[in-house]
Amino acid sequence: GLAAIHAEHLSFSFHENNMQFAVENSSFDIDEGKITAIIGESGSGKSTLLRLIYGLLEPTGGIVRYKGWQVPTRKDKLIPGHGAMKLVSQGFDDLNTYANVWDNVASQLPNTDIKRKQDKTAEILQRLRIDHLAKKRVADISGGEKQRVAICRALINEPEVLLMDEPFNQVDASFRDTLQQDIKDIVKETGLTVILVSHDPTEVLALADNLIVMKSGKILDQNNPHVLYSNPSHPYTAQLLAKSNILQVEQAQNLGITSEKPIAIHQE
Numbered sequence: 701g702l703a704a705i706h707a708e709h710l711s712f713s714f715h716e717n718n719m720q721f722a723v724e725n726s727s728f729d730i731d732e733g734k735i736t737a738i739i740g741e742s743g744s745g746k747s748t749l750l751r752l753i754y755g756l757l758e759p760t761g762g763i764v765r766y767k768g769w770q771v772p773t774r775k776d777k778l779i780p781g782h783g784a785m786k787l788v789s790q791g792f793d794d795l796n797t798y799a800n801v802w803d804n805v806a807s808q809l810p811n812t813d814i815k816r817k818q819d820k821t822a823e824i825l826q827r828l829r830i831d832h833l834a835k836k837r838v839a840d841i842s843g844g845e846k847q848r849v850a851i852c853r854a855l856i857n858e859p860e861v862l863l864m865d866e867p868f869n870q871v872d873a874s875f876r877d878t879l880q881q882d883i884k885d886i887v888k889e890t891g892l893t894v895i896l897v898s899h900d901p902t903e904v905l906a907l908a909d910n911l912i913v914m915k916s917g918k919i920l921d922q923n924n925p926h927v928l929y930s931n932p933s934h935p936y937t938a939q940l941l942a943k944s945n946i947l948q949v950e951q952a953q954n955l956g957i958t959s960e961k962p963i964a965i966h967q968e
C-alpha cells in the first residue's frame with residue numbers, strides 16, 4: 701500500500717549528551733488506510749516513537765514525513781497539514797471529567813456555527829455508539845466509554861491519521877472487541893490511518909494490519925501479524941509473541957478445545 705508516514709534514521713534522546721536513546725536510528729513506513737500497532741515491553745520507546753510521529757517531540761536525528769512533507773512540530777501551529785493527525789493520549793488526560801460527553805466532543809469545533817457543530821457532534825457520537833451518554837458527565841461513565849469519548853474528540857475534526865497510546869489499557873476485555881470492531885469499520889469506511897501503541901500483543905494481534913516490534917529504542921521487526929506470528933524474522937519477536945501464543949492455547953484448553961497449534965489469528 702501507499703505509505704502515509706515515512707521515517708528515516710529517526711532518533712530521540714531525552715539526555716543532552718545524546719548517550720542514551722529512547723528511539724534509535726529507526727526507519728519505517730506506515731501504510732495509509734491501515735491499522736499499525738507498535739508493540740514492545742514497557743520502556744522500549746513506543747510512546748516516544750508515537751510522539752515523534754505526531755510532532756510533539758523534535759527528533760534528535762533523522763526525519764519523519766507525512767505524505768512527503770516533513771512533520772511540523774506542534775509549536776508550529778500554523779503550518780498547513782497540522783490538523784492531519786490527532787493523538788489520543790494515555791489515561792484520558794485530555795478529557796474534562798466534570799463536563800458532559802456532548803460538551804467534551806462539541807468543544808473540539810470552536811469556530812463552527814451552531815447548526816454544523818450540533819450535526820457533527822451528533823454524528824460522531826452516534827458513530828461511536830455513545831449518543832445515549834451525551835448528557836452524562838465523563839466522571840460517571842466507564843473506561844471503555846471514556847475511550848470512545850476520547851476517540852470522538854479526535855475524529856470530529858476528520859483527521860487523516862489517528863494516533864492512540866495504549867487505547868485498551870482501561871477498557872474491560874468484554875468491551876475491547878466491540879471497540880476494536882468499530883475502529884476497523886471506521887478505517888474501512890473512511891480510509892483513516894491508525895497508529896497505536898500497546899505493551900500487550902494479545903490485544904492487538906487480531907486488530908492490526910501491521911505490527912512494529914520495538915526493543916530498547918530500536919525497531920527489530922515489522923510485518924503483518926500473521927507473518928510475525930508464524931514466521932518471525934527476529935528471535936525477540938517470537939519470544940514476545942510466545943506470551944500471547946501461550947495465552948491463546950490456555951484459553952482454548954479452558955474452552956475444551958485441544959489443538960497442537962495455537963488458534964489462528966484473524967486473516968483477510
Ligand code: ADP
Nearest residue numbers: 714721722740741742743744745746747748749
Ligand atoms: P514505552 O512507551 O515503550 O513504555 P517510552 O517511550 O515511554 O517507552 O520510554 C522510552 C525510554 O525513554 C525509557 O527508557 C524511558 O525511561 C525514557 N523516557 C521516557 N520519557 C522520558 C522523559 N520525559 N525523560 C527522560 N526519560 C524518559
